[in-house]
Amino acid sequence: xxxxxxxxxxxxxxxxxxxxxxxxxxxxxxxxxxxxxxxxxxxxxxxxxxxxxxxxxxxxxxxxxxxxxxxxxxxxxxxxxxxxxxxxxxxxxxxxxxxxxxxxxxxxxxxxxxxxxxxxxxxxxxxxxxxxxxxxxxxxxxxxxxxxxxxxxxxxxxxxxxxxxxxxxxxxxxxxxxxxxxxxxxxxxxxxxxxxxxxxxxxxxxxxxxxxxxxxxxxxxxxxxxxxxxxxxxxxxxxxxxxxxxxxxxxxxxxxxxxxxxxxxxxxxxxxxxxxxxxxxxxxxxxxxxxxxxxxxxxxxxxxxxxxxxxxxxxxxxxxxxxxxxxxxxxxxxxxxxxxxxxxxxxxxxxxxxxxxxxxxxxxx
Amino acid sequence: xxxxxxxxxxxxxxxxxxxxxxxxxxxxxxxxxxxxxxxxxxxxxxxxxxxxxxxxxxxxxxxxxxxxxxxxxxxxxxxxxxxxxxxxxxxxxxxxxxxxxxxxxxxxxxxxxxxxxxxxxxxxxxxxxxxxxxxxxxxxxxxxxxxxxxxxxxxxxxxxxxxxxxxxxxxxxxxxxxxxxxxxxxxxxxxxxxxxxxxxxxxxxxxxxxxxxxxxxxxxxxxxxxxxxxxxxxxxxxxxxxxxxxxxxxxxxxxxxxxxxxxxxxxxxxxxxxxxxxxxxxxxxxxxxxxxxxxxxxxxxxxxxxxxxxxxxxxxxxxxxxxxxxxxxxxxxxxxxxxxxxxxxxxxxxxxxxxxxxxxxxxxx
Numbered sequence: 110x111x112x113x114x115x116x117x118x119x120x121x122x123x124x125x126x127x128x129x130x131x132x133x134x135x136x137x138x139x140x141x142x143x144x145x146x147x148x149x150x151x152x153x154x155x156x157x158x159x160x161x162x163x164x165x166x167x168x169x170x171x172x173x174x175x176x177x178x179x180x181x182x183x184x185x186x187x188x189x190x191x192x193x194x195x196x197x198x199x200x201x202x203x204x205x206x207x208x209x210x211x212x213x214x215x216x217x218x219x220x221x222x223x224x225x226x227x228x229x230x231x232x233x234x235x236x237x238x239x240x241x242x243x244x245x246x247x248x249x250x251x252x253x254x255x256x257x258x259x260x261x262x263x264x265x266x267x268x269x270x271x272x273x274x275x276x277x278x279x280x281x282x283x284x285x286x287x288x289x290x291x292x293x294x295x296x297x298x299x300x301x302x303x304x305x306x307x308x309x310x311x312x313x314x315x316x317x318x319x320x321x322x323x324x325x326x327x328x329x330x331x332x333x334x335x336x337x338x339x340x341x342x343x344x345x346x347x348x349x350x351x352x353x354x355x356x357x358x359x360x361x362x363x364x365x366x367x368x369x370x371x372x373x374x375x376x377x378x379x380x381x382x383x384x385x386x387x388x389x390x391x392x393x394x395x396x397x398x399x400x401x402x403x404x405x406x407x408x409x410x411x412x413x414x415x416x417x418x419x420x421x422x423x424x425x426x427x428x429x430x431x432x433x434x435x436x437x438x439x440x441x442x443x444x445x446x447x448x449x450x451x452x453x454x455x456x457x458x459x460x461x462x463x464x465x466x467x468x469x470x471x472x473x474x
Numbered sequence: 475x476x477x478x479x480x481x482x483x484x485x486x487x488x489x490x491x492x493x494x495x496x497x498x499x500x501x502x503x504x505x506x507x508x509x510x511x512x513x514x515x516x517x518x519x520x521x522x523x524x525x526x527x528x529x530x531x532x533x534x535x536x537x538x539x540x541x542x543x544x545x546x547x548x549x550x551x552x553x554x555x556x557x558x559x560x561x562x563x564x565x566x567x568x569x570x571x572x573x574x575x576x577x578x579x580x581x582x583x584x585x586x587x588x589x590x591x592x593x594x595x596x597x598x599x600x601x602x603x604x605x606x607x608x609x610x611x612x613x614x615x616x617x618x619x620x621x622x623x624x625x626x627x628x629x630x631x632x633x634x635x636x637x638x639x640x641x642x643x644x645x646x647x648x649x650x651x652x653x654x655x656x657x658x659x660x661x662x663x664x665x666x667x668x669x670x671x672x673x674x675x676x677x678x679x680x681x682x683x684x685x686x687x688x689x690x691x692x693x694x695x696x697x698x699x700x701x702x703x704x705x706x707x708x709x710x711x712x713x714x715x716x717x718x719x720x721x722x723x724x725x726x727x728x729x730x731x732x733x734x735x736x737x738x739x740x741x742x743x744x745x746x747x748x749x750x751x752x753x754x755x756x757x758x759x760x761x762x763x764x765x766x767x768x769x770x771x772x773x774x775x776x777x778x779x780x781x782x783x784x785x786x787x788x789x790x791x792x793x794x795x796x797x798x799x800x801x802x803x804x805x806x807x808x809x810x811x812x813x814x815x816x817x818x819x820x821x822x823x824x825x826x827x828x829x830x831x832x833x834x835x836x837x838x839x
Contacts, residue, residue, distance in 0.1 A: 150686040323717030352688030
């Protein structure tokens with residue numbers, strides 16, 4: 110009996126264990142438990158562990174009451190949507206975009222308006238056309254850096270344009286930015302939050318990609334009145350987020366482990382992205398993609414007519430997991446695939462792409 | 475200038491730091507990080523950290539797919555209410571009951587029907603009268619042990635009667651049981667969940683009172699289909715709860731620290747409850763109360779006509795914090811006060827009650 114090949118997964122947007130600083134986390138926990146047992150083990154309040162909130166506020170150059178630290182940034186999204194989005198409200202989203210966010214917005218009855226995501230970010234002209242046609246969005250959800258699923262980033266020019274549109278037309282930009290620290294080439298661009306003159310941008314990020322996902326620490330930055338409303342909702346939902354986890358993160362970031370961890374992660378991601386791009390060019394030249402400058406994801410477009418469902422199955426049969434591009438779209442995208450390189454070692458990538466290519470070539474196109 | 479007396483708080487239902495096993499938590503964290511870094515630091519799934527879920531399932535004698543581990547039991551409540559309670563649904567609650575639960579249910583548009591809480595638990599005859607009058611509750615929220623705020627516990631006889639009523643009338647009992655392990659005198663009674671023959675009871679508890687609140691680990695036990703629905707909601711809300719915290723709790727409970735911690739907590743609570751009762755009898759003989767057999771709270775009823783708002787202010791002026799009983803009722807209860815003894819040392823109790831008595835006697839009744 111032939112043995113099954115060990116499975117290789119390009120499916121999950123999560124880091125492999127080798128790029129998580131376990132010893133740094135252990136040391137941070139030890140310091141947290143020693144230095145502030147009262148703050149770490151008691152109930153907190155819904156704004157989060159105060160020393161960490163203070164660190165985040167300083168990093169973003171805002172007042173502390175503009176920051177809410179949550180159990181992961183998905184929870185922050187959920188609170189924000191519950192606060193701002195009523196059934197029937199128009200929400201601009203990127204096409205493609207993160208499937209869980211689309212699901213969350215749809216389950217709240219939002220009227221989603223997907224706008225094409227170009228290589229330099231969302232199509233601003235398409236948003237302008239919507240506005241000109243009288244559409245009045247409540248919110249625009251944008252992932253500006255190394256977008257999930259596409260890996261593309263929003264240009265500096267478009268950032269300025271979008272902030273101006275939001276200010277002029279009275280909608281809020283939700284800048285969902287968990288990948289910002291993971292740039293391994295090219296120039297960092299200013300956040301839309303930093304470009305805004307008023308309250309037109311709410312910003313979210315996370316320590317999932319820079320510390321680890323299991324610690325579930327994310328945060329929102331916005332106007333003090335909005336943060337107060339969301340903090341009240343959070344109090345009613347869970348009293349306080351995880352103080353133990355946030356106290357550990359606080360010691361981790363203040364003790365200098367964050368910068369080291371980010372370097373480790375970026376070095377590994379850069380190697381993996383380069384390896385994946387090279388393997389695709391070699392084994393699957395039919396794949397169109399933009400080589401990533403950061404983040405976790407590479408978006409592959411295969412020739413028109415490729416059956417993504419069949420490819421998914423043929424790949425799985427050969428021991429390689431991918432996510433169908435169609436999962437990130439309200440419709441269409443059958444010929445697209447999202448490849449996450451965050452969780453695969455370089456030595457697995459060649460073999461994984463070879464299997465994927467074999468799966469693709471097995472399809473009768 | 476006279477110095478202000480150090481404040482003494484009977485307000486917050488939270489443990490003092492001296493009864494939290496900081497060293498046990500440190501050792502548990504160290505083991506968690508060493509033994510299962512992959513499970514601790516990676517994303518989990520919404521059911522929670524599997525080894526802890528398995529431990530909880532075994533403790534309750536249920537299948538693993540009947541358990542969902544959440545970021546504190548308040549979050550479990552919120553998920554359950556979102557799943558089961560539609561606007562206009564009738565929900566039976568205890569009078570008085572936990573203010574945050576009342577708020578959460580009201581904010582979902584539930585039609586609350588408060589039923590008198592007697593010394594041996596909710597008034598079953600009053601529920602029967604409601605049912606006889608044609609009221610069809612969707613849910614009954616009950617805190618069976620050392621109720622918050624009253625400290626009373628539900629008798630064994632009433633537990634049986636309530637399970638029978640729920641089965642016969644097709645409503646669900648939400649057995650909200652965070653204090654169950656904190657009995658320091660009297661006999662433990664079976665949970666309503668264990669008495670039920672069908673799916674008429676959903677059970678929630680927490681490690682907040684036995685490990686520590688800042689770790690935010692609670693859980694739900696129910697039928698597998700209901701738990702599946704709630705797990706799907708949790709996935710959409712936060713992907714997974716805190717794996718780091720749940721992995722630490724898993725090592726804490728499996729390493730034997732839980733039993734030690736419960737003994738420490740119960741010993742301290744027993745001394746504090748006895749001290750508080752003795753001080754009230756001595757300094758505030760006008761106070762009517764039932765001496766607690768467990769838990770965090772003692773409910774004081776003062777003579778009819780006592781102005782709770784004025785008492786609250788007079789107490790605060792003398793450096794003692796309490797919670798107005800009226801906060802736990804939809805109306806009435808002006809002459810009642812909740813005293814939490816979980817966070818005060820024995821040596822603070824006499825002084826705190828002396829101040830409270832002085833505050834009471836300062837009022838013109």
